[in-house]
Amino acid sequence: MARFQVYNCTTGDDFTCQEGQSVLKAMEQWGLKCVPVGCRGGGCGICKVRVIEGEYRCGKMSRVHAPPEAIEQGEVLACRIYPVTDLTIECLEPSAPGDTSEQTTRALR
Amino acid sequence: MKKGVMRPGHVQIRVLDMGEAVKHYTELLGMIETDRDDQGRVYLKAWTEVDKFSLVLREADEPGCDFMGFKVVDEDTLVQLEKDLVAYGVEVEQVPAEDLKDCGRRVRFTVPSGHAFELYADKKYTGKWGVSSVNPEAWPRGLQGMKAVRFDHCLFYGPELAATYDIFVNVLGFHLAEQVLDPEGTRVAQFLTVSMKEHDVAFIHHEEKGKFHHASFFLDTWEAVLRAADLISMTDTSIDIGPTRHGLTHGQTIYFFDPSGNRNEVFCGGDYFYPDHKPVTWQAEQLGKAIFYHDRQVNERFMTVLT
Numbered sequence: 001m002a003r004f005q006v007y008n009c010t011t012g013d014d015f016t017c018q019e020g021q022s023v024l025k026a027m028e029q030w031g032l033k034c035v036p037v038g039c040r041g042g043g044c045g046i047c048k049v050r051v052i053e054g055e056y057r058c059g060k061m062s063r064v065h066a067p068p069e070a071i072e073q074g075e076v077l078a079c080r081i082y083p084v085t086d087l088t089i090e091c092l093e094p095s096a097p098g099d100t101s102e103q104t105t106r107a108l109r
Numbered sequence: 110m111k112k113g114v115m116r117p118g119h120v121q122i123r124v125l126d127m128g129e130a131v132k133h134y135t136e137l138l139g140m141i142e143t144d145r146d147d148q149g150r151v152y153l154k155a156w157t158e159v160d161k162f163s164l165v166l167r168e169a170d171e172p173g174c175d176f177m178g179f180k181v182v183d184e185d186t187l188v189q190l191e192k193d194l195v196a197y198g199v200e201v202e203q204v205p206a207e208d209l210k211d212c213g214r215r216v217r218f219t220v221p222s223g224h225a226f227e228l229y230a231d232k233k234y235t236g237k238w239g240v241s242s243v244n245p246e247a248w249p250r251g252l253q254g255m256k257a258v259r260f261d262h263c264l265f266y267g268p269e270l271a272a273t274y275d276i277f278v279n280v281l282g283f284h285l286a287e288q289v290l291d292p293e294g295t296r297v298a299q300f301l302t303v304s305m306k307e308h309d310v311a312f313i314h315h316e317e318k319g320k321f322h323h324a325s326f327f328l329d330t331w332e333a334v335l336r337a338a339d340l341i342s343m344t345d346t347s348i349d350i351g352p353t354r355h356g357l358t359h360g361q362t363i364y365f366f367d368p369s370g371n372r373n374e375v376f377c378g379g380d381y382f383y384p385d386h387k388p389v390t391w392q393a394e395q396l397g398k399a400i401f402y403h404d405r406q407v408n409e410r411f412m413t414v415l416t
Contacts, residue, residue, distance in 0.1 A: 038414040040347035041366050
């Protein structure tokens with residue numbers, strides 16, 4: 001199974017991520033805390049990072065926390081990215097409260 | 110129940126991937142899929158529930174909660190409560206019968222915390238799953254996972270707790286069972302009941318409107334909560350915290366996330382409520398103990414991770 005190195009240039013941590021494993025899951029398995037951990041399901045936006053270098057596959061993420069234009073800039077949720085090469089990431093502030101209220105999907109039947 | 114609101118009836122939750130969500134709520138929580146509709150929504154129930162569904166899943170690009178519905182005793186009550194809401198200045202929306210399959214008309218309104226609620230009187234009575242209503246056995250065989258007993262309550266995060274309280278208590282007949290007060294005496298958490306349970310719905314103060322903290326499902330015993338914890342590990346499901354005990358309500362609990370990041374709770378036990386009970390108060394200085402009675406520390410993820 002392929003393994004990739006993930007380097008967090010904000011904190012200086014680096015760790016190994018297995019093929020098919022999310023960056024956040026790999027980080028947790030190594031006992032590191034260099035990206036905050038939330039729901040681990042692409043829903044809450046807490047683990048937002050920017051990928052500066054490297055290729056990865058994306059799983060489904062909440063559109064309010066990772067809209068298409070952000071994904072294009074490499075701003076993604078660490079729980080939902082799966083490296084296919086070595087990656088360099090940096091930490092971002094999680095989406096602040098109030099940021100997203102206007103975009104929030106409201107009650108639908 | 111003095112105004113005729115009887116109990117939580119359903120919750121509609123948005124999920125990013127329907128296949129993963131259905132697997133989670135059926136194979137892990139042990140709910141039973143009862144139907145699907147032409148909008149792609151999936152209907153589920155827990156085995157002791159007598160109506161056709163209590164959980165509706167809708168695929169969307171943002172997780173969270175669309176609405177929570179309460180069942181009222183009958184149509185006359187629904188008519189009266191609708192009048193009462195309008196008279197109180199609450200804007201109501203009519204959702205026609207059969208919009209949710211086998212559910213009667215619903216009266217929907219949004220409270221000042223930003224959350225949508227509904228009242229309805231009718232839903233198809235299918236009886237408890239897997240057991241007869243005559244000489245019933247203790248439980249059905251063939252239940253999966255945690256064998257959730259019932260959908261119990263939701264906790265929502267949002268502003269305007271006082272105005273939200275007014276609608277639930279003054280118009281809908283809920284009681285305040287427990288509260289958290291800050292040093293100035295402002296209520297920052299309110300646990301509201303319309304039954305003997307410690308809460309049928311709860312709110313915690315948060316600046317952003319309309320956020321969803323968790324949907325909770327009841328289990329019979331502490332042993333079942335520990336078994337749920339085992340299943341969470343066996344299935345490599347995202348855990349939040351537990352098994353532990355709450356100070357608020359004193360329920361024994363474990364929290365985890367569905368595959369879209371919506372928080373779930375399964376719990377057992379907890380205090381009971383009668384309408385002559387005065388509210389239980391927790392001081393905000395004791396918030397850590399109020400929320401997690403054993404850790405006694407405010408848990409950052411529990412307070413900030415929402416959908």
